[in-house]
Amino acid sequence: MLSASVEVRVRYQETDKMGIVYHANYFTWFEAARIELLDLMGCPYSSLEKDGFYLPVLSCRADFLSPAHFDDRLTVRVEIKNLPLVRIEAGYEVLREEEVLVTGETTHAFVSAEGKVVRPPSDFVEKANRFAGL
Amino acid sequence: MLSASVEVRVRYQETDKMGIVYHANYFTWFEAARIELLDLMGCPYSSLEKDGFYLPVLSCRADFLSPAHFDDRLTVRVEIKNLPLVRIEAGYEVLREEEVLVTGETTHAFVSAEGKVVRPPSDFVEKANRFAGL
């Protein structure tokens, strides 16, 4: 299974005057979980960019079930939901202990430095398959 | 029609190392358009909060068709898609001149200071209907 998780501690800066985490910040945490997953796969995102591959966000969504607050310690889980990987779909859960606060999704494609959609690098596909146990 | 738009100029802070606007920032611009719409309706959001009504984001999504860049001048349009307004659905478009760069959606409900879902204030419903031409 292509999955990973990171721990985040809610920063004061991430709250708003409602006293809860501003909704857009969850997408930054989703990013942190993706970066971790790429690390675990052996394809750190910074290396991909050095090789001329970018993984911009094509779409994203989130459902906010329950608010997170300042200083909460949260777990952000990501799971790649599809193989092969021409259009990558990642699903997310943000948990405070056992409680799911937020679920979400992002989709991505590999693009070149010029912004053209390209095939995923073969090294990436191989490592993804190996990590997924295929 | 319940709609409004604001102009935004892309800040350097809103870009990332890909040289484009970081995707999560669009949700902040969606917020700016919502605030403008509430102003036009005669129900400024700050007044709603003073009366004890909050409009948190229950869900959001966006599709990124084409990137925006530093210093771009963009139009962010919002339209409330449903009446009555127990669960408010807002649709968005971000345009650079005639080109649609991003589309999106947010849903909201009125909640009390204690976080309970409540009916929209009757003054709000009345003004929304009037503004919508109903």
Add this chain to the structure above:
Amino acid sequence: MLSASVEVRVRYQETDKMGIVYHANYFTWFEAARIELLDLMGCPYSSLEKDGFYLPVLSCRADFLSPAHFDDRLTVRVEIKNLPLVRIEAGYEVLREEEVLVTGETTHAFVSAEGKVVRPPSDFVEKANRFAGL
């Protein structure tokens, strides 16, 4: 005088759970005022970057006299305090109507794409002098 100002309306995203603007956000507004000043001088920052010149922030500071709140409409004034311009010093004031809420300062130098400090482009110096009325 090398000065300019922009109007900003405080976004919900810019507040924190204390109900006021999170302090770091003022630096983003300082940036917006600088960008405006470069525009007025006839040297838009995006053109400078296209010509290979960057103006990173070398240092910054701010004094917070009084908090700004959600939906406040503020004026952010910038003034370049020194000529010639090897090391650019910019001073700022953030006002709500007549009240000064925040004062600040940033320093900058021109650097090349490789990150080396370079002389300011001569076109820039000329336009700065003209704009300053020298």
Add this chain to the structure above:
Amino acid sequence: MLSASVEVRVRYQETDKMGIVYHANYFTWFEAARIELLDLMGCPYSSLEKDGFYLPVLSCRADFLSPAHFDDRLTVRVEIKNLPLVRIEAGYEVLREEEVLVTGETTHAFVSAEGKVVRPPSDFVEKANRFAGL
């Protein structure tokens, strides 16, 4: 000595189109180090707020010696520079391994929920003195 440190990993969201960390983000990391220091002292900031004490930022500054980049793993050190603590002065260093990238400072005072400057809670003073080894 009243000091603490946290590790941060640079998020993509924290970079800008210059390919480096946007300067204002360091202040958010300074905050993370302060929060950690209060934890170590036995006075978590969330408890202070529950007791009606707030520690807003009265002033801040930073000197940027060398840029940080995406995915850098940094150490953010904070040290309280003065006792007693009517006006708290905190100094910071951001390091990448042995290299100091940024130095900074923030000042704070305790204020009540109504925004009035108040004496630090006696429990806080006691714990600070004990932690400082006085």
